[in-house]
Amino acid sequence: MATTTENVQAKPSLGSRISNEMFIVLLMIAVLVILFVIAAIFVPGFMKGQTIVNIFTSNWYIIIIGIGVTFLLITKNFDLSVGGVIAMTGVLSVYFSQAANVSRNPLANGLGLPYPVAIGLALICAMGIGLVNAFFVVRLRVPSIIITLGTMMLARGIGRIVTQGAQRNTSLPDEFGLIGNMTLPNTTIKIYVVIMVLLVIIAFVWERKTVGGRRTYFIGANSSAARLSGVGVARHLTLLFIMSSFLAGFTGILMASEYKAGISSRAMGYEFDALVVSLLGGVSIMGGFGSVLGMFVGALILAVVQSAATGLLLSPEWNFILKAIAVFIAIMAQGYFLRRRVG
Amino acid sequence: MASTENVLEIRDLVKEFPGVRAVDNVSFDIKRNTVHCLVGENGAGKSTLIKILTGAYDRTSGSTLLNGREYVPHDPKDARERGVTTLYQELNVVDELTVEDNLTLGLEDTTFWFIRKTDKVSDMIAVMNSIEPSIHPKQKVGSLSVAQKQIVEISKAAATEADVLIMDEPTAAITEGEIERLFEIIQTLREQNVTVIYISHRLDEIFEIGDYVTVLRDGKHIDTKPLSEVDGRQELIRMMIGRTVFEEYTPKEETNPELVLEVRNLRNHKLKDISFNIRKGEIVGFYGLVGAGKTELARAIYGADPFEGEILLNGQPYTPTPQKAIEAGLALVPEERRSEGLFTILTIRNNIPVMNMESISNHGWISASKERGVAEEYVKKLNIATDSIEKEAAKLSGGNQQKVVLSKCLNADADLLMMDEPTRGVDVGAKSEIYNIIRQLAAAGKSIMICSSELPEIMNLCDTIHLLFDGELKASMPNGDDVDSEEILHIVTGGD
Numbered sequence: 114m115a116t117t118t119e120n121v122q123a124k125p126s127l128g129s130r131i132s133n134e135m136f137i138v139l140l141m142i143a144v145l146v147i148l149f150v151i152a153a154i155f156v157p158g159f160m161k162g163q164t165i166v167n168i169f170t171s172n173w174y175i176i177i178i179g180i181g182v183t184f185l186l187i188t189k190n191f192d193l194s195v196g197g198v199i200a201m202t203g204v205l206s207v208y209f210s211q212a213a214n215v216s217r218n219p220l221a222n223g224l225g226l227p228y229p230v231a232i233g234l235a236l237i238c239a240m241g242i243g244l245v246n247a248f249f250v251v252r253l254r255v256p257s258i259i260i261t262l263g264t265m266m267l268a269r270g271i272g273r274i275v276t277q278g279a280q281r282n283t284s285l286p287d288e289f290g291l292i293g294n295m296t297l298p299n300t301t302i303k304i305y306v307v308i309m310v311l312l313v314i315i316a317f318v319w320e321r322k323t324v325g326g327r328r329t330y331f332i333g334a335n336s337s338a339a340r341l342s343g344v345g346v347a348r349h350l351t352l353l354f355i356m357s358s359f360l361a362g363f364t365g366i367l368m369a370s371e372y373k374a375g376i377s378s379r380a381m382g383y384e385f386d387a388l389v390v391s392l393l394g395g396v397s398i399m400g401g402f403g404s405v406l407g408m409f410v411g412a413l414i415l416a417v418v419q420s421a422a423t424g425l426l427l428s429p430e431w432n433f434i435l436k437a438i439a440v441f442i443a444i445m446a447q448g449y450f451l452r453r454r455v456g
Numbered sequence: 457m458a459s460t461e462n463v464l465e466i467r468d469l470v471k472e473f474p475g476v477r478a479v480d481n482v483s484f485d486i487k488r489n490t491v492h493c494l495v496g497e498n499g500a501g502k503s504t505l506i507k508i509l510t511g512a513y514d515r516t517s518g519s520t521l522l523n524g525r526e527y528v529p530h531d532p533k534d535a536r537e538r539g540v541t542t543l544y545q546e547l548n549v550v551d552e553l554t555v556e557d558n559l560t561l562g563l564e565d566t567t568f569w570f571i572r573k574t575d576k577v578s579d580m581i582a583v584m585n586s587i588e589p590s591i592h593p594k595q596k597v598g599s600l601s602v603a604q605k606q607i608v609e610i611s612k613a614a615a616t617e618a619d620v621l622i623m624d625e626p627t628a629a630i631t632e633g634e635i636e637r638l639f640e641i642i643q644t645l646r647e648q649n650v651t652v653i654y655i656s657h658r659l660d661e662i663f664e665i666g667d668y669v670t671v672l673r674d675g676k677h678i679d680t681k682p683l684s685e686v687d688g689r690q691e692l693i694r695m696m697i698g699r700t701v702f703e704e705y706t707p708k709e710e711t712n713p714e715l716v717l718e719v720r721n722l723r724n725h726k727l728k729d730i731s732f733n734i735r736k737g738e739i740v741g742f743y744g745l746v747g748a749g750k751t752e753l754a755r756a757i758y759g760a761d762p763f764e765g766e767i768l769l770n771g772q773p774y775t776p777t778p779q780k781a782i783e784a785g786l787a788l789v790p791e792e793r794r795s796e797g798l799f800t801i802l803t804i805r806n807n808i809p810v811m812n813m814e815s816i817s818n819h820g821w822i823s824a825s826k827e828r829g830v831a832e833e834y835v836k837k838l839n840i841a842t843d844s845i846e847k848e849a850a851k852l853s854g855g856n857q858q859k860v861v862l863s864k865c866l867n868a869d870a871d872l873l874m875m876d877e878p879t880r881g882v883d884v885g886a887k888s889e890i891y892n893i894i895r896q897l898a899a900a901g902k903s904i905m906i907c908s909s910e911l912p913e914i915m916n917l918c919d920t921i922h923l924l925f926d927g928e929l930k931a932s933m934p935n936g937d938d939v940d941s942e943e944i945l946h947i948v949t950g951g952d
Contacts, residue, residue, distance in 0.1 A: 132803070132846070324813045324820045331810055334799035341760060341796055342810040342864065343782040401801050 133451065134404045137395030140450055141410045144443065148417045156424035164424075168416040170302065173309040174199070175386045176412045177364045180316045181357025182387040183408045188333045188350060189400030190257035194246060195361040195387060197268030198239050199380035202365030204272040204281065206235040207375030212284040220276065221283040228288045232366050239362025242268050243355035250354065251347045265384060272377035282374035293370030305367045312360070316405040329353065334401030389436060390415055393443045414439060460524040463488040463619055463651045464509075469518035471504050476883055478504040480675035481518075486620075486668070491642060491652045493662040493683070496672035497696055497911060502655055505672070506622055509653075510542045511535040523619065533562075539619035541612075543626055547605050551598030556581060558597050559612050584611035587641055603634035607641065614645060621645065622653045627661060628747050639665050657745045659689045659949045671695040693945045697911065705916050707936050712736040715771070716872050716903040719757065722765035726752040728927045730765075734872060739894065739904045741918030741935075743911060744948050749927040750907035751791050754874045757781075757905075758788045770871065782811055787870035789861050791877050791907075793854070797861040800850035804842060805831040807849050807860050811868035834863035839889060855886025862893065873897065874905040879913060891917060911941060923947050 131139070149168075153160045178195040185192045209231030211223020226234070242264050249260035275281070295304040320326040328349050331339040340346050369375050393411030396403025418435050427435075464486040471479040479501045486492045496502050507513040509520065511529030520527045522538060529535035532542070549558050559580040581593045588607045597605060606626060613621050623642075627635045642652055642665055656662060662669060663683060671678040671692065678695050686692060717734040726749045734740050742750050756763040759776030767773070774784035781788075790796035799807050808831050809816045816827040831845040838859040842852060849860055858878070865873055878894070879887045894904055894917060908914050914921055915935065923931045923944060930947050933939060 322822055324817050324822060327813070327822065330802060330806070331799060334802050338796050338799055341778050341788060341790055343779040344810065345779055401799065
């Protein structure tokens with residue numbers, strides 16, 4: 114990377130024209146490619162079309178919730194409630210759609226609402242969790258890591274109660290399983306993967322190109338300066354928390370639809386996976402720095418590591434160790450290259 | 457104990473910052489067992505000098521002798537161990553701990569890293585009780601008043617046998633009765649062979665408590681003499697401001713009668729019933745010492761702090777939040793540039809448009825070319841020294857950072873621009889550039905409100921001068937030849 118020492122007067126080099134954020138994204142893309150090549154050489158049977166498809170599709174749910182988590186992280190806030198919200202919303206969407214009074218088994222009886230109404234209501238409940246998070250953070254100034262830890266348990270607890278600690282999977286209308294199992298015509302690619310890609314694109318454009326996206330960075334870089342500069346900090350944070358819960362709720366509905374079941378133990382630990390992919394993608398917990406695109410690349414890196422491990426016949430319990438190694442290496446590499454670049 | 461006559465000798469001390477000589481060849485002695493006062497205007501070099509003595513800053517050149525021996529502390533802890541303790545305005549006590557834990561904090565005796573109860577604690581409590589019996593050692597420090605917290609710190613210094621105790625504006629936050637008590641304590645300390653270096657803006661206090669006084673001005677040593685030989689506060693004031701040649705202020709030929717801002721009976725936790733007007737195209741200055749309420753006044757008008765009373769902008773009331781104030785036509789250059797004005801990790805390009813995002817967007821969509829255009833325009837107009845608008849604000853010098861903050865406000869196109877300490881930490885060149893910008897803005901019909909603790913700044917810029925002391929508007933006057941800077945200093949230091 115050309116430093117500016119000799120190029121001060123010259124036309125800015127590519128290196129100095131891109132922002133530090135995009136530099137990190139490019140760096141992580143390079144890491145992704147290198148890891149991919151290494152895996153292709155050493156892991157038998159890695160270079161298959163299906164592996165590549167899997168890398169792009171396997172973490173779709175982490176990427177969707179990662180969008181909200183990333184934006185909140187850029188404002189210096191955590192959202193640990195997303196995993197719980199996935200479980201809660203999935204369970205509620207099932208409960209609302211299950212036929213009413215059809216069985217003696219309480220877990221087979223729901224509210225019998227039409228499917229669109231059921232998912233609409235479930236999403237409103239999800240956004241309610243976001244509103245609670247925002248209220249505590251914005252009005253009562255409770256650190257987000259604490260309140261979202263609380264709502265994480267609250268949301269999962271609601272799921273537990275509604276399923277009596279198990280799951281609901283009977284007396285569902287046929288359309289319930291539709292959206293989670295739809296594929297692109299003539300492929301095995303699920304429609305939710307397409308939705309995920311669209312959401313990432315929309316989020317990236319919003320982040321780079323709109324005033325709203327820019328506010329996210331102002332708040333994270335210096336929230337008191339943002340307030341004194343007329344940025345509506347409270348309103349913006351509230352919207353971000355609600356958006357994050359909405360995305361988690363939406364993911365919960367897709368997952369419930371795929372399995373035609375509302376399972377209260379769903380999505381355990383996803384909030385941390387979402388954090389891991391954000392950090393892998395170069396989002397800073399110090400606020401004001403990062404990109405949804407980086408988070409997306411981070412999720413791909415994680416997927417490469419995981420498929421390589423599967424290919425090497427490592428048992429699944431190695432997954433956590435591999436994630437840990439990927440995080441250590443990525444964070445150190447980012448720190449090293451950013452310092453060199455800054456000079 | 458060494459018995460030199462002078463406890464501290466300062467010789468040819470110099471401290472340079474980029475663009476300024478904050479301490480310029482200062483030499484003087486501090487006699488043992490005296491109360492030695494240090495006075496000077498803001499920016500005279502008092503704080504810098506103290507920071508060198510406490511090891512917080514490295515010196516550029518010069519020497520200091522403590523008890524006749526070379527004294528170059530490399531950090532405040534080192535200074536304390538050698539017998540120079542400082543009582544800062546922001547007290548160094550931990551509210552959550554008890555008085556006795558605070559007394560021994562950092563001085564604990566340990567056995568294998570476990571804290572051991574020793575006589576040291578009871579010795580220190582004895583010292584504290586001799587100074588102020590009403591404080592209980594098991595009390596949480598958070599439950600004490602500011603004055604009592606000071607006493608805890610003073611006791612700590614006395615018990616550790618400090619030779620020199622530096623007090624930086626110790627009376628800024630305590631009541632009249634507590635001040636008297638503090639002075640008694642200072643007398644006791646002197647009897648216990650402690651030399652006190654006393655810094656205060658309140659000149660009456662200096663005559664009450666001091667033995668010697670040293671006056672600094674623009675980083676230079678003006679004089680050191682016994683207070684008994686000083687002919688009243690007028691002489692001190694004269695030494696402090698000297699024959700400072702104020703850049704010539706030219707009175708305006710005509711004033712626009714149109715009112716931009718009307719403030720009526722503004723009150724809050726700091727301000728006491730303040731009323732004034734600002735006209736179109738007028739530069740209005742608020743002068744007062746640290747803690748007089750200048751910052752609070754600007755923040756209240758801007759809607760950043762709560763208040764009671766009435767404020768009209770262009771004859772209209774507005775919702776007091778920064779967002780609405782900006783929409784109504786106000787802008788604020790805050791006192792604390794880095795923590796309240798700038799987004800240091802973002803680029804110049806990102807920083808400049810924040811107060812007026814409409815200037816770079818259409819219906820919420822940012823136009824990259826407009827954004828670049830706005831940034832380049834202000835970099836050029838305000839002569840911001842940078843090789844690229846993509847440079848992070850953190851990497852700019854103080855003066856250039858302040859220009860970025862100013863650009864933010866100018867881009868908001870406000871009718872009234874409020875500036876709190878507009879040139880603090882800014883080098884001389886950038887200072888005069890900022891003054892020129894202010895004059896140009898006023899000539900173009902904008903109104904400016906300046907809050908400053910630098911008198912020359914107020915005297916050479918402002919059409920109208922308001923004086924604040926302790927949250928009250930003490931006096932208002934039009935600027936001109938007949939304005940008496942001695943009189944002004946008399947008022948803002950609490951004189952009648």
